[in-house]
Amino acid sequence: MERLIWTRPERGNRGPAAGHSRAELAAVAVTLADRSGLAAVSMRQVAAELGTGPSSLYRYLGGRNDLLDLMADAVAGEIDLGVPLGGDPVEDLLALAVRAKAVHLRHPWLAELPPEPLRLGPHGLAYLEFALRAMAPARLPGPARLEVVAVVDALVAQFARAQRQQGAAGADRRAAQAAYLGETAAAGAYPHLAAALAGAPGGDPAEDPEALFGRTVRRVLGALLAAGTPD
Amino acid sequence: MERLIWTRPERGNRGPAAGHSRAELAAVAVTLADRSGLAAVSMRQVAAELGTGPSSLYRYLGGRNDLLDLMADAVAGEIDLGVPLGGDPVEDLLALAVRAKAVHLRHPWLAELPPEPLRLGPHGLAYLEFALRAMAPARLPGPARLEVVAVVDALVAQFARAQRQQGAAGADRRAAQAAYLGETAAAGAYPHLAAALAGAPGGDPAEDPEALFGRTVRRVLGALLAAGTPD
DNA sequence: TAAAACTGCGAACACTGATCGCAGTAAAGG
DNA sequence: CCTTTACTGCGATCAGTGTTCGCAGTTTTA
Structure with missing residues (x-):
């Protein structure tokens, strides 16, 4: 066991102080x-x-x-849970997600943690409770609520990773990846990939990552929190 | 470097055969x-x-x-990319995600892999190309398409994990987690958590995980692929 | 004062990923 | 044909890892 x-x-009460x-x-x-x-x-x-x-x-x-x-x-515990809720689950969860993403950006190793199913200490539980409280107005079965939190967490990790390696110059591996990916795509065997990559640096002036994150999370939350609709 | x-x-052409x-x-x-x-x-x-x-x-x-x-x-490479596309990005991507999830269920260690930003060999590239091809009808900028694939992959990993540990009796840690979570929730400090957990085993007769996955992915994809709508 | 429960920690064990150099083998170049 | 070059296989070895054990010392309880 x-x-x-x-x-x-944390401590017994018998021996010398730790x-x-x-x-x-x-x-x-x-x-x-x-x-x-x-x-x-x-x-x-x-x-x-x-x-x-x-x-x-x-x-x-x-x-x-x-x-x-x-x-x-x-x-x-670095995520501020003291902010008042506005009452709209989508906006309240988004605000929470933004704060969570900031933590991910501050501690890149979070993405490297072996993905245990649950790694919830007191602060993690408080975070989960807060998210569920924000979701209270939505009409959703219990497990679905937990699912929503999991999906949002996945989005947070995902966007934090993307945003980080876009900013600072990544490690050797990152550069090697990009080079390999670029030349492979250029070889012609992957037209759609080449097209998707080509649209990246040029084209639009690279949308603000924060705005992109907000729009995406809002959309996903809107879809997941749509109550009643069985399909 | x-x-x-x-x-x-893989091989030079000078020495003895490997x-x-x-x-x-x-x-x-x-x-x-x-x-x-x-x-x-x-x-x-x-x-x-x-x-x-x-x-x-x-x-x-x-x-x-x-x-x-x-x-x-x-x-x-175990993901079948030979299936014909129907033309609806949402349905085609969902079908692909279902096959990808099967692979995750067959190889649980995939979730344990250190999450490198990109780990794309030939088969991985083919998978990505296939997904982008399925997404071709959607009107979306290139980077957004890659983002969609990443989100879907995250959902696949997420649901595969949930589905697996729901089926087989998880490791010690899983049991310990559940016990700890249950008694902590029962302590009364986390009412929303307790409510969400209480709704799990009783209530509804535990929806088919495959159906839940399909519904969730469909909703998320529908939200992400909504073209034109800038907000 | 005796017992119990605890702390700090040196030493050691069974691993891990990785490197080096040597002997042997096959193809290329003259 | 013979030399050079490039490669393979691998034993020995290194530094580093998580973890366990047992002993000496300290504080609290009875």
Whole structure:
């Protein structure tokens, strides 16, 4: 039985006071990941950053997975849930999605996290609760509501990724990808691909990514929240 | 400069014939991942399965990443692209998405793959080209078309994950998650979450997941492909 | 004061991806 | 034909990984 970290108490009350805390571990790990990517978040690195040995971390964590859970929940806590709801589920969810996307942009490693089915700590739960509260006016069965949140999250991750690698010059791999894709498309075997890529840099003056995101999310939410219509 | 595997020739023409092929490596790795998960796909395991040492693999691959590229493209090749198009982008893309979801269900490790921005080998490119061809009747700028494919892919992965872990009894973690989520929701601090979860097992007789997928994708595609309407 | 529960951590284990260099083999060039 | 070139296979090895174990020390409870 491998319990989630959230189900275990952070501290007993018998022994000496612990030198660190889960929050501290999470903060160090997040900083490390922000600076050098998720791969840099190893038990040894985190321990070194804390000035201890690797084995000490296992007093706070059941393993590396728990550390990732902590990280995900820590950044979930950066999403402001104090804003008042307007009453329109589409607009309220969009505003939430915009704030969530900002977090993704601030912490690119979020997209690298092994996609566990659920990685919900206290902050993640609060986020989910907030989204469901925003969706309350819509007439939808329970599971469908969760589905909507999942779809929006997917859109957030998707657009954050696109927006990020469009801005900063991506890694080697990104450049190699583009080169390969360009020359392959130019070879003539993929006419539609070539056409789609050709329309990218030229043509329109590259729409504001924020506006594109807003329009897309609005459309998708409008379609998913359409109540009553069984088809 | 770290070139993609697709940009390097599989064989020179000077030395002795290679004992294996990229396709063989990919097949072995896929089989391994299907049986024991992506974590079981290590250079040593794959090499052992081939009856050689780990270092031999580096004659065929630049590294483990290349192996993952090969695997992804191999299963992308399982998607049947020979079906004729009906002419309605929404229905044609949905049919494609259904076939793609089947592949995800057959190879659960696809969801575990580190989400590189693009992991497109020949088969992946053919898939993309097919999707763009299906989308040809829609009046949409090029980048938007690529965005649509990305969103659909995200939906496919999303629903495949949900459908899979609903069928088979998930791992320990899944059970632990459910238990934790249930008791936390029951604690009363998350009323909307509790309501959404309560509606799940009882209430309606659990809609056919395939129908739910079809309805959702149709709605999303309908919203995204709505041409002309600038808002 | 004794027991229980806890912390910190050095040492070690079983892995991982990756590199290097050497022996052997096949084709190309003269 | 023989040399050169380019390739293959692979044992040995390196640095790094997550994780476990056991011991010494510390604080609280009984």
